[in-house]
Amino acid sequence: MITGDQPSMKSPLNRAWFWVPVALFVGFAVLAGFMLTQPKDQFVKSQMVGQPLPEFALRPATPDRPGVTIEHFRDGKPKLLNVWASWCLPCIAEAPHLEELQESGAEIIGIAIRDRPEDVTNFLNRYGNPYTRIGADDMSAIQLELGSSGVPETFVIDGEGRIVHQHIGDIRADDVPMLLAKLQEAR
Amino acid sequence: MLRTLLILFAILAAPVSAQDALPPAPYAYTQLEDPSLEAEASALMQTLRCLKCQSQSIADSDVSMAGDMRHQVRIRIKSGQSADEVRAWLVERYGDYVSYEPQVSATTWPLFAIPALLLLIVLGVLVRRLGKHSTDESGNRAV
Numbered sequence: 001m002i003t004g005d006q007p008s009m010k011s012p013l014n015r016a017w018f019w020v021p022v023a024l025f026v027g028f029a030v031l032a033g034f035m036l037t038q039p040k041d042q043f044v045k046s047q048m049v050g051q052p053l054p055e056f057a058l059r060p061a062t063p064d065r066p067g068v069t070i071e072h073f074r075d076g077k078p079k080l081l082n083v084w085a086s087w088c089l090p091c092i093a094e095a096p097h098l099e100e101l102q103e104s105g106a107e108i109i110g111i112a113i114r115d116r117p118e119d120v121t122n123f124l125n126r127y128g129n130p131y132t133r134i135g136a137d138d139m140s141a142i143q144l145e146l147g148s149s150g151v152p153e154t155f156v157i158d159g160e161g162r163i164v165h166q167h168i169g170d171i172r173a174d175d176v177p178m179l180l181a182k183l184q185e186a187r
Numbered sequence: 188m189l190r191t192l193l194i195l196f197a198i199l200a201a202p203v204s205a206q207d208a209l210p211p212a213p214y215a216y217t218q219l220e221d222p223s224l225e226a227e228a229s230a231l232m233q234t235l236r237c238l239k240c241q242s243q244s245i246a247d248s249d250v251s252m253a254g255d256m257r258h259q260v261r262i263r264i265k266s267g268q269s270a271d272e273v274r275a276w277l278v279e280r281y282g283d284y285v286s287y288e289p290q291v292s293a294t295t296w297p298l299f300a301i302p303a304l305l306l307l308i309v310l311g312v313l314v315r316r317l318g319k320h321s322t323d324e325s326g327n328r329a330v
Contacts, residue, residue, distance in 0.1 A: 042241070044238050044241075044281055044282070044284055044285070045282070046280065046281070047278075047279060047280055047281060047282050048279075048280055085207060087206060087207045087208065113207070114207035114208075114209045114251060114255075115207065115208075115209070116208055116209065119208065138209055139212040139255045139258060140251075140252055140255035140256075141255070141259070143252075143255075144255065144256065144259060144277075144280065145280070146280070147280035147281055149238035149239070149252075149281065150238070150239060150252075
């Protein structure tokens with residue numbers, strides 16, 4: 001009696017259950033295959049956007065410009081904070097665009113990462129100096145406080161010293177209007 | 188002649204690399220004086236991601252930024268912070284990505300929940316199957 005009932009009870013329900021893991025597996029394989037074709041986002045974004053700048057005071061990175069402290073970002077005027085280095089190749093590429101930003105009225109404060117004064121001076125003589133101040137960050141300490149993971153990076157800081165935007169990588173020609181707009185918004 | 192010159196240039200050529208000229212931070216390659224603190228710092232460094240070389244830990248990497256991160260880890264541990272506090276300080280700045288030790292959070296809970304759920308399902312299926320089997324046997328025996 002029992003053996004007679006079993007096949008009819010088993011078939012429709014059990015067959016459905018059999019396909020569940022197969023469907024899960026196929027779904028996973030398709031997803032994995034699709035993700036392999038997607039370009040990987042290599043950028044580590046700072047979680048400090050929206051937060052105030054850390055307290056800091058940096059000595060001048062070059063005799064040509066004064067050093068930087070947190071107070072210089074609290075004078076009510078939004079600014080660009082450019083994290084760069086004389087040994088960084090993309091920093092050469094972005095130099096003309098920083099100059100363009102400065103000519104359009106942006107105030108740019110630089111932080112030079114792990115740099116020697118003579119190298120900073122050489123770089124500025126060669127590629128232009130759009131900075132009002134440049135601080136020296138010899139052990140990337142302020143860079144780590146900012147949540148910045150490389151050079152160059154540019155932060156838009158509002159008049160109270162709060163980070164409102166992070167631009168990762170070198171500034172290209174098309175980024176200039178966007179950064180000017182961010183500075184305007186931060187007013 | 189030209190060939191030997193070219194080979195000579197190839198040997199003497201300095202690679203054009205993005206390398207800074209400053210010496211490493213004091214605690215980048217120097218252990219802490221207290222062995223137990225060093226052990227704590229070292230264990231933590233194994234589980235923090237190098238941001239410049241993202242598939243390595245900062246303990247594994249010779250990039251200067253990884254050295255600067257090791258310096259921060261060591262001076263913070265030395266000043267009395269716990270490993271969790273130092274990790275939290277970095278996660279606050281770089282997000283979960285900087286840590287190789289996943290924490291349960293709003294985005295990561297499925298990582299922990301799904302294996303547990305699967306185990307429960309497997310257990311349920313096993314109990315049902317084995318349970319059924321034994322009743323069948325006893326039923327057959329009765330017949």
